[in-house]
Amino acid sequence: MSTQQQEPEPQEPESQEAPEDPEMRGAESPQDRRLKEKEQGLAQEETVDESDLEGETVHIKVFRYDPEIEGKQEPRFDDFYVPFEKGMTVLDAVMYARDEFDSSLTFRHSCRQAVCGSDAFFVNGRQRLGCKTQIADLEQPVRVEPLPHQEVVKDLVVDMDHFYDQMHAVEPYFQQADLPEGDLEEQRQSRENREKVKMSTRCIWCAACMSSCNIAAGDNEYLGPAAINKAYRFAMDEREDEEIKEHRLRIVEQEHGVWRCQTQFSCTEVCPKDIPLTEHIQELKREAVKKNLKFW
Amino acid sequence: MYEHDVIVVGAGGAGLRAAVAAHEAGADTALVSKLHPVRSHTGAAEGGINAALQEGDDWELHAYDTMKGSDYLADAPAVETLARDAPDDTITLEHWGMPFSREEDGRVSQRPFGGLSYPRTTYAGAETGHHLLHTMYEQVVKRGIQVYDEWYVMNLVTDDAPDPNDRECHGVVAYDVQSGKVEGFRANRGVILATGGPGQAFDHTTNAVSCTGDGHAMAYRAGAPLEDMEFIQFHPTSLPSTGVLISEGVRGEGGILYNNEGERFMFEYGYANNSGELASRDVVARAELTEVGEGRGVEDEYVHLDMRHLGEDRILDRLENILHLAEDFEGVDGLVEPMPVKPGQHYAMGGIDVDENGQTCIDGLYAAGECACVSVHGGNRLGGNALPELIVFGKRAGRHAAGEDLGEAEIETGYGDDVEDETDTELPVAPGEAGLDTSGGVAADGGVAAEAEGLLERAVERERARVDRLMDKDDGIQHAQIRSKLQNAMTDYVNVFRTEEGIKKALKIIRECREEYQNVYVDDPSRTFNTDLQMTYETRNLIDVAETIALGALVRNEFRGAHWRQENQERDDENWLKHTLISWDDGEPTIFYRPVILEGEEKTYEPKERSY
Numbered sequence: 001m002s003t004q005q006q007e008p009e010p011q012e013p014e015s016q017e018a019p020e021d022p023e024m025r026g027a028e029s030p031q032d033r034r035l036k037e038k039e040q041g042l043a044q045e046e047t048v049d050e051s052d053l054e055g056e057t058v059h060i061k062v063f064r065y066d067p068e069i070e071g072k073q074e075p076r077f078d079d080f081y082v083p084f085e086k087g088m089t090v091l092d093a094v095m096y097a098r099d100e101f102d103s104s105l106t107f108r109h110s111c112r113q114a115v116c117g118s119d120a121f122f123v124n125g126r127q128r129l130g131c132k133t134q135i136a137d138l139e140q141p142v143r144v145e146p147l148p149h150q151e152v153v154k155d156l157v158v159d160m161d162h163f164y165d166q167m168h169a170v171e172p173y174f175q176q177a178d179l180p181e182g183d184l185e186e187q188r189q190s191r192e193n194r195e196k197v198k199m200s201t202r203c204i205w206c207a208a209c210m211s212s213c214n215i216a217a218g219d220n221e222y223l224g225p226a227a228i229n230k231a232y233r234f235a236m237d238e239r240e241d242e243e244i245k246e247h248r249l250r251i252v253e254q255e256h257g258v259w260r261c262q263t264q265f266s267c268t269e270v271c272p273k274d275i276p277l278t279e280h281i282q283e284l285k286r287e288a289v290k291k292n293l294k295f296w
Numbered sequence: 297m298y299e300h301d302v303i304v305v306g307a308g309g310a311g312l313r314a315a316v317a318a319h320e321a322g323a324d325t326a327l328v329s330k331l332h333p334v335r336s337h338t339g340a341a342e343g344g345i346n347a348a349l350q351e352g353d354d355w356e357l358h359a360y361d362t363m364k365g366s367d368y369l370a371d372a373p374a375v376e377t378l379a380r381d382a383p384d385d386t387i388t389l390e391h392w393g394m395p396f397s398r399e400e401d402g403r404v405s406q407r408p409f410g411g412l413s414y415p416r417t418t419y420a421g422a423e424t425g426h427h428l429l430h431t432m433y434e435q436v437v438k439r440g441i442q443v444y445d446e447w448y449v450m451n452l453v454t455d456d457a458p459d460p461n462d463r464e465c466h467g468v469v470a471y472d473v474q475s476g477k478v479e480g481f482r483a484n485r486g487v488i489l490a491t492g493g494p495g496q497a498f499d500h501t502t503n504a505v506s507c508t509g510d511g512h513a514m515a516y517r518a519g520a521p522l523e524d525m526e527f528i529q530f531h532p533t534s535l536p537s538t539g540v541l542i543s544e545g546v547r548g549e550g551g552i553l554y555n556n557e558g559e560r561f562m563f564e565y566g567y568a569n570n571s572g573e574l575a576s577r578d579v580v581a582r583a584e585l586t587e588v589g590e591g592r593g594v595e596d597e598y599v600h601l602d603m604r605h606l607g608e609d610r611i612l613d614r615l616e617n618i619l620h621l622a623e624d625f626e627g628v629d630g631l632v633e634p635m636p637v638k639p640g641q642h643y644a645m646g647g648i649d650v651d652e653n654g655q656t657c658i659d660g661l662y663a664a665g666e667c668a669c670v671s672v673h674g675g676n677r678l679g680g681n682a683l684p685e686l687i688v689f690g691k692r693a694g695r696h697a698a699g700e701d702l703g704e705a706e707i708e709t710g711y712g713d714d715v716e717d718e719t720d721t722e723l724p725v726a727p728g729e730a731g732l733d734t735s736g737g738v739a740a741d742g743g744v745a746a747e748a749e750g751l752l753e754r755a756v757e758r759e760r761a762r763v764d765r766l767m768d769k770d771d772g773i774q775h776a777q778i779r780s781k782l783q784n785a786m787t788d789y790v791n792v793f794r795t796e797e798g799i800k801k802a803l804k805i806i807r808e809c810r811e812e813y814q815n816v817y818v819d820d821p822s823r824t825f826n827t828d829l830q831m832t833y834e835t836r837n838l839i840d841v842a843e844t845i846a847l848g849a850l851v852r853n854e855f856r857g858a859h860w861r862q863e864n865q866e867r868d869d870e871n872w873l874k875h876t877l878i879s880w881d882d883g884e885p886t887i888f889y890r891p892v893i894l895e896g897e898e899k900t901y902e903p904k905e906r907s908y
Contacts, residue, residue: 068822087537087625099776103828104820108335111504113540113621115426116335132624153474154825160332173434174393184349184383186390188402194395201395201427205334239393 057081059141060093062105066154075152077143078102084135091119091130094144094156107156114272117204120211121156122148127208127270147211163207166224170231170251175244193238200233200280202273209267209277221256225267225277228252232280235287246291253288261285297752300326300442302697303483304490305449305468305511308336309425309686310665310693311490312432314654315441317694323485325698326442328449328470330506330830333433337492337504338686341425342543342617343409344417345389345687346680347382350406353414355379359896362681365411365576366645366674367857368873368903369524372896373706374670377652377692382684385691386418394431396420397614407614408548409679411576411908417680422543422617428683444481446473448830449510450762452487452518453480453755454658455747460519460879461710465661466748469759473830476823478760480752486697488662489515489648490690496834497842498641499780499787502534502541511667513837515648516844520656521710521879521888523669524646525841526848526859529677530792532580534640536598540625542618542637544679547573549614551603553584554634555592561599568908575908578676578858581639581792588638600634639792643682645673645858646848649709649877653702654693657710664693670707671875674892675857707893711879716889721851724800725807727843728884766832769817775828775835778816782809782835782842790846795862799850806843813839844885848876851887869903 060080066072080097082088091109098105108118112131119130122145124138135142150158180187209225210216216224223231234240235248252258258281267277302318304311307329318325327333348355358379363370390396390404397405397419408415420427436443449470457463467482491511495503516522532553533542547553553573555561562568567583568575575583584599593599603611603618608631611619615630622628622635647669654662665686672685696702708714785805789798813836820828854868855861874889894901 066822066824068824072822087627099780103774103776103818104822104826106820106825106827110331110335110506111337111340112538113340114624115339115423116331116337116504118331118335134627154822157825164332168437173438174431176391176393179391184387186387186404189395189398190402191398191400194398197395198421201430202423204339204426205332234393237393237395 053084053136056084058084058093058135060097061141061143062094062097063145064155065152088135089131090123090133090135090142090144093135094130106154115204117206120147120206120208122146127212129206129272132272147207149211149217160207163210166227167205167230169223170227172230174234174240176240187239189239197233197236199275200229202275203229204273206272208270208272212266212270214264215260215262219256219260222260223252223257225281228258228284229275229277229280232284235284249288249291252284258285258288297480297482299482300324301485302488303328303468303481304488306490306492307333307443308490308492308665309338309428309432309683310690312436313687313690314488314490314664314694316432316435316439317691318698319439319441321695321698321700323698326444328444328447328481330446330448330473332445333443334430336429337507339426339429340504340541341683342422342541343545344419344424344680345386345683346416347386347418347684348379348416349383349418353416357413358416361411361413362672362678363901364906365676365678367676367867367906368894368901369674369856369892370671371707371893372901373893374652374672376896378672378684378688381688385687389428389431392431392435394420394427407545408574410544410574411678419545422545422615424683448473450759450833451755452514453752454518455751461657463519464659467752469755474825476826478756478763480756482748482752485699486660486662488654488664488693488697489667490665491667493644493666494841495641497783497786497838497845499783500539501641502531502539508834508838509841510834510837511663512648513840515656515661515663516840516880518658519879520658520661521649521877522646522844523649523875523877524671524848525844525878526852526876527645527675527857528641528845529577529643529645529858530581530639531642532577532584532639533601533637535626536636536638538625539640540621542601542621542635546601546603546615546618549610550606551601554600554602555587556594557592561587571908576676576678579908582860584639585792594636598636598638601637602634603630643677645675645677651705651707651709653696653705654689655696655705655709662693662697664690675859708890711888714890716874719851719887724803727803727847763829766818766829767821772815772817773812774819775816775832778809778812779835779838782806782838786842790849793860793862794849799846802846803850806839806846809839844878847878847885847887852876
């Protein structure tokens with residue numbers, strides 16, 4: 001990664017488009033809003049009564065592409081009609097299509113319970129985990145596409161190398177010079193501090209956020225929301241000391257770091273683990289400013 | 297051709313821990329995984345890590361609980377190693393930054409779990425496995441350990457010495473999922489299999505789609521026996537529609553099980569008068585299915601798990617993840633209504649026969665984690681004992697493979713002096729031997745170094761030819777059909793309640809699957825990310841593993857731990873304080889037995905009636 005070595009070019013936060021402090025934006029974060037919408041049954045898309053779908057088939061349109069196979073070199077959509085079952089998810093539907101209709105239909109998936117992070121797709125125009133998206137909640141035909149802004153390897157599989165590189169660029173591992181004396185002596189961490197980093201530790205590396213981010217789409221070197229969140233996870237952990245925290249802030253405040261974020265909240269909107277990514281990025285901006293003030 | 301000192305196959309908890317340990321011991325180490333490491337199934341573990349950390353608890357109590365929980369089918373030296381090493385290895389995770397849940401004073405929290413005499417389950421919310429997996433992957437990144445992600449290991453490279461005890465493992469053959477390129481990986485010091493469980497042998501399972509028993513099957517075909525495969529744990533609380541796991545932590549925190557009449561059946565019907573919902577998993581799973589069988593199930597299928605009384609604060613603090621799972625996969629809000637649960641295949645107590653240093657009977661071949669059987673879980677694994685197994689035995693396997701002296705192992709492996717001969721149980725079909733091309737070894741020639749090189753080259757050629765054959769074939773049967781037939785047979789007939797007749801039916805169907813597999817073909821003609829090809833390989837592995845599970849279940853005509861038999865509803869210590877071993881000899885399975893080791897370092901664990 002070259003971004004790491006670049007000289008940090010701190011910019012005035014004021015030069016950005018209103019880097020909003022969530023506290024100043026009123027009490028409601030996008031997450032609260034989303035949860036509220038969910039409660040009120042006002043999610044963006046129409047929710048179909050599942051009983052209406054019993055005995056029906058679900059129409060899915062799946063993106064197809066294979067660089068190696070003549071008939072698939074030109075990207076296209078294939079239509080599949082899958083028998084609906086109560087509780088059916090997008091992943092269930094594409095698995096059915098693969099196992100029953102076309103064994104060459106290719107996608108990543110593993111745990112089917114929203115922790116392995118391998119089945120993030122672009123479903124009806126939005127980044128979602130296939131395994132935790134109920135078919136009954138979607139308008140038909142359900143369009144299933146690979147994550148945007150990432151190179152397509154085949155069908156729904158995208159190249160994840162760039163995403164992993166960005167994650168690795170923030171030194172994604174705990175660093176502590178002095179451990180407590182005694183093998184069985186743990187480092188103390190307050191409940192408050194664990195609570196503070198808790199959401200950030202939930203990231204499953206699905207890359208939905210990176211794919212939804214306009215800035216990342218335009219700037220290939222931008223660390224992106226997931227990697228910055230990873231930096232936050234450690235920078236805010238009180239078990240690491242001040243010196244390493246400063247080192248971490250220097251990594252994220254470089255040219256292609258936190259200052260690129262234009263607080264569009266798209267990452268926060270799509271995160272399947274409800275991580276307040278934009279807030280974490282904003283908080284690191286504030287921390288970086290505070291540190292810089294000290295140097296000036 | 298790639299070359300390293302130690303090659304770890306699989307990058308979940310055990311694989312990552314093994315790699316870090318081997319690297320720390322100075323070995324040039326590589327991880328080869330069919331997934332990216334953070335996608336591994338360890339991430340789905342919810343409960344926690346048992347370790348005697350607090351004052352008032354000690355490792356001997358942990359060892360005692362584990363022996364009792366195992367229904368006296370665990371080997372004491374392995375259990376004592378687990379209990380003794382777990383505290384240190386758990387705190388190592390803390391030192392690596394793992395975000396454990398905390399007490400007021402900032403120390404790590406521990407909570408009660410089923411079958412434990414002390415609340416010794418260290419946890420991180422209800423997502424302990426996720427944090428453990430990520431924390432260890434971070435350490436792998438920190439150390440710069442080479443990771444070959446999305447490389448599918450197809451076979452082991454061993455020579456074909458007639459006696460498996462004389463065989464040596466020199467590496468693996470794998471293919472790059474993205475490009476389809478088949479390559480050899482030479483291991484100068486050892487190969488460590490850490491490929492996880494074989495849950496996909498069953499239809500209703502908590503296991504990931506990737507849990508296909510690849511390591512089990514490869515080791516088995518190379519000549520390392522599989523041990524105690526009949527012992528499959530069915531977790532009492534999986535969601536009925538998907539098999540998604542609801543952590544034992546829910547019951548640990550005080551969650552209650554009700555039948556359709558609103559009765560707290562664990563007490564009401566005397567299944568476990570002392571521990572109730574916190575009896576060990578086999579007891580609770582049978583109780584639930586008995587309730588359903590007697591007409592007291594909800595919708596004739598499941599029971600209710602209720603956590604509402606715990607209060608929103610406690611649920612959000614310790615079980616938040618459970619709320620999301622119930623909501624996303626069952627449409628149930630755990631704060632306002634009880635959750636539907638039923639038993640689901642969860643864990644294989646058995647696995648590749650290894651000693652406490654992770655070694656199999658084949659030189660240079662190791663196994664750790666769920667794919668291995670040390671054995672620490674015996675007939676039934678206690679909740680919270682899988683994660684310490686990963687870190688304790690993953691670390692030991694890594695160090696030993698890297699050449700560290702861990703002393704002589706107390707547990708024997710392979711067909712040694714202490715084994716009892718084969719079974720005289722009548723089998724419904726001749727198992728194995730359907731001409732499935734599954735041999736492991738390659739004929740050796742030349743000097744040692746040249747020999748390894750030659751063996752690898754020939755093994756790579758053989759796998760390339762196998763891939764060509766599968767892809768050149770134009771029609772036949774597809775893996776998905778065989779796989780689902782196999783999975784249904786196992787769930788129908790080798791489940792929580794087992795009958796001789798049912799198991800025999802399963803064996804017949806497995807045999808049919810084996811025959812159908814002769815005609816399998818890969819329809820996807822592309823070499824790029826060909827999951828069709830990968831799943832065809834996996835299905836072959838599932839057939840071998842399912843067969844060993846059913847064979848073990850058939851010959852063990854007693855009731856022990858998770859293995860219940862209708863015809864024999866008593867534990868039979870006189871005849872069955874022994875491990876079942878199945879080895880693949882001359883193209884078909886051979887069954888033999890080895891006595892259980894109940895003598896620990898200072899005490900002997902006398903089998904007692906197991907009551908909760």
